[in-house]
Amino acid sequence: MIIGDPSRFAVEFELDEHHEREWLLGRFCYWVGGERVGDYESGTTLNVVLFRLTSIVKDSGKREHPELAALPGAELFRRLNAALHGSEPSPDEQRAMDEMWARFYVCPQHVDVFDSWRVFLVDAASTARLVFGRPQGGDTVREVNLTRGEFDRVLREAYERLDQLYERELKTSRS
Structure with missing residues (x-):
């Protein structure tokens, strides 16, 4: 199942037989x-994915940061990645904690299929900048501009569908 537009932003998932x-x-x-x-x-x-998506869904509409949104894509990625995931001290660490920069990280944390990826979303006035890459693989950072709220709408729909699957299976296992 694919929710959204893969050429912009989409979520794909399927349940094993x-x-x-x-x-x-x-x-x-x-x-x-x-x-x-x-x-x-x-x-x-997928139940772990569902639980990990909860905080991302809760941060919907709370990702505006004009200063970060004005940075070039590679610099935006570098600063967020260094402050949130870097192994070396970052000059932005305290600011990242004070301003809750973790809200910009939109990969489900501690989900194995995303271990080598970083995806960040920063909203501007009318757009949203989605920057992504693999910091360990030396990949270049890529960026997609979305309409503001587009990512959140797609992710919420995927979250709701996963939640329906989970609730259905819980009922079945209790029967």
Whole structure:
């Protein structure tokens, strides 16, 4: 199932035929600018994805930051990645904590299929900048401009559909 427009932003997931009830074994990824982001073929547990998406969905509409939004894409990615995920101290660490920059990180954390990816979303007045890449692989940073709220709408729909699957399987396992 694909929700959204893969040439802009979409979420793709599918449930395995033998999905182990509420564990929801399956596959999950994002599509950003026509590129698959996440190791879809490896598979994952969709119930964990659902739980990890909760905080991203809750941050919907809270990702505006004019100063960060004005940075070039590679610099935006570098600053957010260094402050949130860097192994070296970053001059932005304290500011990132004070201003809650974690809200800009829109990969489900601790989900194996996204281990090598970083995806950040920063809203401006009428647009949203989605910057992504693999910092360990030396990939170049890519960027897709979305309408403000576009990412949040797609992600919320995917979240709701995953939640319906999870609730259905919980009911089945209790029967």
